[in-house]
Amino acid sequence: MQRVLMAAGISEDVVSQRPSNRQHRLVNKTLRRLEKLHEACADPRLGLKSSSPYLLELLPETASALRRVWEPYRGLGAFTGPAPGEDEAVFLGLHARTLLAQTDRALLLFKEAKEKMFDETSSYRKDLTKLSLLFSHMLWELKAIFPGDRYHGNTYNLTKTEARDFWKMTFGNKCLVRWSIFAEKLRCVHPFQEGLESVALKATLDLTCNDHVSVFEFDIFTRLFQPWGSLLRNWTQLAVTHPGYMAFLTYDQALSRLGRHPRKPGSYIFRLSCTRMGQWAIGHVTSEGDIVQTILENTPLYLALLQGHSQGRYLYPDGQDANPDLSALHRPDHKAKVKVTQEQYELYGKVGSSFRLCKICTQEEKDTRIEPCGHLVCRRCLDSWLQKSAGHTCPYCRCDVEDTEPVEVEPYQPKHKQEKESDTDDDHEDIELVVKQMASLRKKAPERKTAQQ
The missing domain is CATH 3.30.505.10 (SH2 domain)
Structure with missing residues (x-):
């Protein structure tokens, strides 16, 4: 446990593998502070508007989620439940401490501002709004790592394929990495400078402001600044200089x-x-x-x-x-490359089709990958489908479309058979549809033969 905590940059006094009475007191203290902050925000003179993020709803929801997530590790007055896994324990401890720190920041604003807090144009009021966004980010992260109030940080599935590969190969099943470690690894594939550029990148990535990057925060960042091939260039032009x-x-x-x-x-x-x-x-x-x-x-x-x-x-x-x-x-060179395997080339050849062509219109080349299922279509067909369908779902498998990415299909060259490689992130085509086409062709073949006779 000590080794894991040190790797994440967290000391033993932040969290132990089995939640101690200290963590028990930490969570209870955080719940009390959240209630106190809610009372301050309920002052009618504040006149908070009910549009998102609405603190009068956000704070009770945060407290409720915190109770549910910690409940399995709590007994009557002490933690007596099962010990969480190492990564789960690290996340739980850091989240609780960060939430308490940000709640105290908000309460301090009320104490310092006094009557100025009721002025919507005051700097104190603007700072409270920023904190409301931070509380919202923390709640979203907690829900994402604990869907159904159970830990799934070790199986969190990033939306973008290349981002998913990078995280898995670099950090395995960890759900939380200290910023300094994350930055060192990211710099190997997307170079960026130390100093101001690094500080700006951290401010954009570290949504919960705790000097760590979670798999959830990385997912959000890569979805916002896609495509992967020009990730930091996109970030620079859209978030730094725009x-x-x-x-x-x-x-x-x-x-x-x-x-x-x-x-x-x-x-x-x-x-x-x-x-x-x-x-x-x-x-x-x-x-x-x-x-x-x-x-x-x-x-x-x-x-x-x-x-x-x-x-x-x-x-x-x-x-x-x-x-x-x-x-x-x-530019096209920013598109992700999709390689056609020999098996895919031969399969499509048997049905008289081309892997590169969209299966919906059979005219345009596939240029869009649907996330998270990975199916490939042309942009025009996908846009038309999404406009006509009741929900935003994939036209093949009907899963929810969480994102899309521009891609370029590289044709298969038969003369390079010795260079054949297995790529699990190639097009996850709906094989069932292809099989049906092949079956239809086989069925028609005897009919044509009979007609000729």
């Missing part, structure tokens, strides 16, 4: 900010969605002066901004005339 990016903004604040530009249609900003982690929310001023905010479903942000610009929606980032050119991020 004037339209707003790091800590709620729905109401976005409305207020865009309200500064009623006579400049096409003004826009984008931010992390408060209700759908891993998705972008884009707001813009319409030609009528209205403000519309939409959440991207399955389109990379840079592509949505390029498309919106061509349609006259996203013209002026935060009302500024200079709109960054993101076309470089749309």
